[in-house]
Amino acid sequence: MSVARLDLNKCVGCQNCVNICPMDVFYFDENANKSVMAFPENCQSCAQCYLHCIGGSLTMSTLRASYAMSGGRALRTFPIEKSQYAQETSGSWGK
Amino acid sequence: MELNRRDFLKKFAAGSATAIAAGSLSTAAFAEEAQVGAANIEQLGEGTDPIVTEFAFPGDTAAPDQTEYEADVVVVGCGWAGLHAAVTAARAGQNVIVVDKGRPGYSGMAPFSQGCTYFDAELGDNMDANLKVLQYTGEYLCNIEGFRHTLENSKQAYEENFEFGLTGGYMYAPASGITEFSQDKEYFQANLANERHHKWMQVLSAEGVTVLPHTMAVNVLVADDGRACGIVALHVKSGTAVTVAAKAVILCAGSGSYKPGGFVVGGDTFDGACMAYDLGLTIVGMEFDDFHQTNSFAPGDYYFSNTWDYVEPYTPYDTYNTAPVSDDEVAQYAAGKHSFMSANRVKQGLYGLAANDGSGVSNRTTNGSANPDDPRCAYCLSWGDQGKNRTADSYGACPGMPLHMASGVYCGWDERNGATPITGLYVAGDGEFGDMAEGVVYGFVGSTSTNCSVQGDLAGAAAAAYADSVELAELPEDQVVAATDAIFAPRTITKGWDPNYVVDRLCAIMTPPEVQLTKNAVNLYAALTQVEYLRDKVCPKMMGYSGHDLRICIEAQHKVTSAEMKLRAALAREESRGTHYREEFPYRDDANFLCHIGLSKSDDGHMTVSRIEIPEEWKGDLTADYATRYPGRFPGEEEALGLTAEAVEATGSYAHKD
Ligand SMILES: Cc1cc2nc3c(=O)[nH]c(=O)nc-3n(C[C@H](O)[C@H](O)[C@H](O)COP(=O)(O)OP(=O)(O)OC[C@H]3O[C@@H](n4cnc5c(N)ncnc54)[C@H](O)[C@@H]3O)c2cc1C
Ligand code: SF4
Ligand code: SF4
Numbered sequence: 056m057s058v059a060r061l062d063l064n065k066c067v068g069c070q071n072c073v074n075i076c077p078m079d080v081f082y083f084d085e086n087a088n089k090s091v092m093a094f095p096e097n098c099q100s101c102a103q104c105y106l107h108c109i110g111g112s113l114t115m116s117t118l119r120a121s122y123a124m125s126g127g128r129a130l131r132t133f134p135i136e137k138s139q140y141a142q143e144t145s146g147s148w149g150k
Numbered sequence: 151m152e153l154n155r156r157d158f159l160k161k162f163a164a165g166s167a168t169a170i171a172a173g174s175l176s177t178a179a180f181a182e183e184a185q186v187g188a189a190n191i192e193q194l195g196e197g198t199d200p201i202v203t204e205f206a207f208p209g210d211t212a213a214p215d216q217t218e219y220e221a222d223v224v225v226v227g228c229g230w231a232g233l234h235a236a237v238t239a240a241r242a243g244q245n246v247i248v249v250d251k252g253r254p255g256y257s258g259m260a261p262f263s264q265g266c267t268y269f270d271a272e273l274g275d276n277m278d279a280n281l282k283v284l285q286y287t288g289e290y291l292c293n294i295e296g297f298r299h300t301l302e303n304s305k306q307a308y309e310e311n312f313e314f315g316l317t318g319g320y321m322y323a324p325a326s327g328i329t330e331f332s333q334d335k336e337y338f339q340a341n342l343a344n345e346r347h348h349k350w351m352q353v354l355s356a357e358g359v360t361v362l363p364h365t366m367a368v369n370v371l372v373a374d375d376g377r378a379c380g381i382v383a384l385h386v387k388s389g390t391a392v393t394v395a396a397k398a399v400i401l402c403a404g405s406g407s408y409k410p411g412g413f414v415v416g417g418d419t420f421d422g423a424c425m426a427y428d429l430g431l432t433i434v435g436m437e438f439d440d441f442h443q444t445n446s447f448a449p450g451d452y453y454f455s456n457t458w459d460y461v462e463p464y465t466p467y468d469t470y471n472t473a474p475v476s477d478d479e480v481a482q483y484a485a486g487k488h489s490f491m492s493a494n495r496v497k498q499g500l501y502g503l504a505a506n507d508g509s510g511v512s513n514r515t516t517n518g519s520a521n522p523d524d525p526r527c528a529y530c531l532s533w534g535d536q537g538k539n540r541t542a543d544s545y546g547a548c549p550g551m552p553l554h555m556a557s558g559v560y561c562g563w564d565e566r567n568g569a570t571p572i573t574g575l576y577v578a579g580d581g582e583f584g585d586m587a588e589g590v591v592y593g594f595v596g597s598t599s600t601n602c603s604v605q606g607d608l609a610g611a612a613a614a615a616y617a618d619s620v621e622l623a624e625l626p627e628d629q630v631v632a633a634t635d636a637i638f639a640p641r642t643i644t645k646g647w648d649p650n651y652v653v654d655r656l657c658a659i660m661t662p663p664e665v666q667l668t669k670n671a672v673n674l675y676a677a678l679t680q681v682e683y684l685r686d687k688v689c690p691k692m693m694g695y696s697g698h699d700l701r702i703c704i705e706a707q708h709k710v711t712s713a714e715m716k717l718r719a720a721l722a723r724e725e726s727r728g729t730h731y732r733e734e735f736p737y738r739d740d741a742n743f744l745c746h747i748g749l750s751k752s753d754d755g756h757m758t759v760s761r762i763e764i765p766e767e768w769k770g771d772l773t774a775d776y777a778t779r780y781p782g783r784f785p786g787e788e789e790a791l792g793l794t795a796e797a798v799e800a801t802g803s804y805a806h807k808d
């Protein structure tokens with residue numbers, strides 16, 4: 056029920072999946088020149104990435120990548136001061 | 151030990167990052183490692199955890215070079231409506247910017263529509279007959295003049311789509327209905343010449359439109375003089391705020407759906423309606439907003455198994471649902487529902503619209519035409535053997551979609567161009583322009599993509615004319631700061647909730663049949679209580695780190711707002727009509743509910759429900775007897791109204807299957 060990796064070796068780094076995916080599932084690792092299936096839990100199973108994958112690196116799976124969340128699992132804790140995002144302040148919009 | 155996905159990826163990431171840093175990732179080692187991950191998940195079988203071999207999320211991308219833009223017209227969202235709005239405004243000489251949270255052509259519902267038909271009087275289409283059918287199937291709540299206007303403009307919109315190269319069909323299937331390709335990808339490759347999705351960007355660039363993909367509009371800003379003056383958006387990939395100052399704003403962000411399997415309809419999460427609602431505008435049609443069944447042959451399921459769990463048990467297709475639903479009254483009702491959701495059923499033999507003779511707009515693309523070369527039966531994706539047998543389809547689909555040409559921003563029933571009560575703010579397309587053009591059912595199958603294109607054309611032209619008459623206003627700094635703060639708020643929370651938790655919970659609240667199909671006050675209030683809890687206690691504590699997380703937080707918030715709208719509207723409509731069925735009121739109540747229900751935000755921030763009157767012309771012949779006015783029966787309707795068996799027999803019931 057979501058996109059799955061068939062073979063990472065086959066990823067030729069075309070970035071089609073990164074550009075196409077309407078759910079923002081894919082990101083790209085510049086160093087490795089490979090796509091990264093970063094957020095498969097948001098995959099809507101449209102298969103557009105799969106159809107446009109030049110290398111044949113992706114497949115569609117009947118399994119779902121995400122899990123049904125329980126309240127316990129959904130709890131996030133996030134030490135804000137250690138975050139790369141901590142500097143984000145209002146007014147810093149734009150450049 | 152059980153790891154959640156994030157931990158899992160982190161753990162893996164640590165390993166691979168070290169390996170790369172040390173330069174020790176030999177090809178052989180890499181191949182071996184990848185092979186483990188490549189162990190085809192399908193082969194592992196159900197119930198086995200997939201082995202995910204992935205590099206770690208590399209973090210947000212670098213911020214875009216430019217984050218402040220100015221335009222004459224900014225178009226938010228670029229499916230069929232947005233494409234037409236942008237091109238029309240650009241052709242009128244405007245400097246146009248499109249922002250889309252995905253990539254135009256691949257996002258929203260637009261990638262999945264198949265047929266695109268239009269109205270053509272020269273080829274024998276009969277306007278009055280079509281409108282009569284619409285009035286009848288739309289159960290007297292559809293905007294007759296609005297739809298007439300849409301149909302009148304549909305040929306032009308279709309011809310533009312033809313010009314853009316968006317109407318080519320995939321090759322026909324052989325008579326068996328199955329292509330000779332065993333592989334979906336092969337089939338797709340063989341039909342690449344007709345692949346339309348990438349053409350969206352080509353058309354936009356040819357027209358000189360600037361496109362900002364992966365850029366999600368979050369707020370429409372309103373200047374001191376009360377006119378819309380631009381937007382604040384989130385560049386999702388980098389987690390950066392972007393502003394566009396513009397003379398006119400056109401919202402074309404699509405809709406959403408509560409269909410179980412289609413809870414997430416692509417990038418459509420009611421963003422446009424929620425942005426408008428935040429500005430105090432009124433939203434209509436929410437109680438009718440429903441799913442359109444998708445099934446194993448239409449886009450909407452890449453695989454049966456995907457939709458099966460959620461959708462197939464409630465679809466009308468016997469072969470798929472007999473076992474799970476045979477004893478289930480709810481499902482029986484749902485199973486017959488599709489006949490009532492489209493004008494298809496009643497057009498045959500009525501009002502001179504015979505099936506597939508080319509005279510009716512309804513369902514022409516679904517059943518094909520007697521004449522396979524009929525230009526009004528254009529197919530944008532795969533099609534079967536002369537419209538009879540489906541191909542294996544161009545795999546690729548998002549499950550679910552809303553009722554079309556219905557819910558959205560109420561602009562006044564006479565408004566045709568999508569001009570909202572806020573000067574300079576326009577709406578077009580599904581879920582945006584609440585003109586109720588198709589009433590309370592999914593009216594004319596296969597015409598929606600064209601009709602959304604019409605709305606885009608009209609809004610684009612109106613916005614361009616307006617933009618010509620005004621100067622660019624400066625973005626109000628305080629609003630920009632407030633909007634930006636709201637976008638990044640999830641990063642400031644140190645202990646809170648994953649936004650996916652909100653989405654999952656909401657899905658569980660909103661999609662059960664007792665909330666979605668057979669509504670009653672008890673169940674609706676139960677759902678509303680939970681939605682209010684999410685709204686008040688959970689949403690304010692959603693946490694997010696990356697730009698992606700921030701997007702999901704905003705979407706979750708919008709879904710909660712739209713869920714509240716849907717529940718409140720459903721509670722207010724104490725009758726059954728069209729796609730809205732209330733168990734305690736299983737009948738149409740013309741005396742009290744020939745009106746629409748509006749939802750708007752009061753000054754103190756609460757959602758208020760209002761009654762919006764409709765023109766007398768919409769209401770049909772009020773002197774006609776009930777059974778004639780309403781040929782379809784809801785479960786319990788004949789008992790409640792004491793209708794005779796003959797009347798029921800003569801007119802069919804909701805459980806009827808055509
Ligand atoms: C499975 C399926 C099958 C269908 N079949 C047919 C058919 O056969 N014939 C037919 O005529 N119609 C069909 N339709 C309906 C048709 O696809 C829709 O009516 C049409 O696409 C609606 O167009 P739109 O432009 O209003 O919205 P969409 O096409 O949904 O486009 C909305 C766009 O807005 C973007 N967006 C959303 N929120 C934001 C935001 N906050 N910021 C920036 N961008 C945003 C989205 O990414 C998307 O690109 C089908 C739909 C589905 C789902
Ligand atoms: S199947 Fe669709 S939603 Fe899922 S990752 Fe691929 S493109 Fe994205
Ligand atoms: S589309 Fe396929 S080959 Fe291209 S980057 Fe994505 S996974 Fe790699």
